Amino acid sequence: MIDSKKLDPNFKFEVSKEIGGENIKHCFSCGTCTVGCPVREIDDKYNPRKIIRMVLLGMRERVLKSDFIWLCSMCYTCYDRCPQGVHLTDIMTALKNIAVREGYIHPAFKEQARLVGTFGRLYEVEDFDNKKRNKLGLPPVKKTFHDVAKLLKDSDLKELIK
């Protein structure tokens, strides 16, 4: 049961102010997104149409605290097929961005932000890696990008990369 007193009617406006969240109110719930979704095909706890509906209804806490917003594989199938141009992939990203600011980041993404914020790369490059590259006839790659670290320390991810 949805308790209407607990709904936040401003949630949809909040999402629509995010980069990529602008078109959320265009959704007319046709379900094209859900039909073609490769994640939904395997596990129906990820249901893009339902998530959009929950946002439009104002179920802010339920959505932001959920596991399911992190399950979008960003394949853009729904993005291209949506007859209303809702840009679902970007909406999921916008929801994740808001969730992060509310302190609900998934640990996998927390670790990715930490790595990129520390090294400027998703993987720490060791001397071993450059030695291997040298043996293969490949040029060495830079291990740490201090300017990238500086940029991320000045971003809204700064708390995550301390």
Next chain:
Amino acid sequence: MKYALFLGCTIPVRSQNYEMSAREVAKKLGIDFVDIEDFSCCGFPVKSSSVEASLVLAARNLAIAAEKKLTICTLCNACTGVLTEANKELNENKALREKVNDKLGSIDKEFKKGVKIRHFSRILYEDVGLEKLKEMVKRDLSSLKVSVHYGCHYERPKELYDDFDDPENPKSLDKLVEATGARSIDYKDKLDCCGGAILGVQEDIALEMAKNKLDNITAIKLEMAKHKLDNVSVKKVDALITQCPFCSIMYEDNRRKIESKFNVQYNDLPVLFYPQLLGLAMGLDTKQLGFRLNKIKATGLLQRLGLE
């Protein structure tokens, strides 16, 4: 033809065979790759946490390419997608551009309009062209049957890629395969995602996504036998061809895990990067093309070509 080679995070430490084969093939085709040490992560891994941070990272790389006045050549689909999208948004949205440039100012960089981003496969398809590739073929691959996996960010979302191919019915990579002399064999749900982006979020789902693709590719044998589609002697597909390091990780590095988790067997179906296949056709040797680094050995395929 001169491009700034954008390696991204995964390729230089996990998919050196992709990098080696791309470099060798490029050299042979007269493509000049310029290595730029300052290219960092594209921004994709932080996009889910902060679109703005991701845009700043992408813009930093685009600014570097602008300074060098070079088109970026990517090898990874996710790098291609994030850089192309950031480039489009920063070109079109002045307020966003000013905001991002304000941040970049702290490291003496500035995003400027005019940079182009191209995936290596698209460069081969558009800038080099199929005819030129066919002319370069030195080794007969006509006995090979392979299936291709495009990977999501290669052509989706459609609005980023100038209609160079149809994302709902892509043909460009199939044509690149056919240019080598090998046959590209169709299969069910060809456009489905590898699952790579959620491997760290929910491994079960990601592995099942990869499994479904491997099922569909290896099921071709049955389908063809059942329907007697053509006169091709019915044999299994010799390899899966990818053009993104993370798709390859899903189908190759995670193979044993998938096989034991779902109790299936894919008979060591090799996973090759497209430039490895093209390199074979161009007469390059397997060492140059990094075949030693393929985790699932392409022994059967190479033996058939008299290379092992």
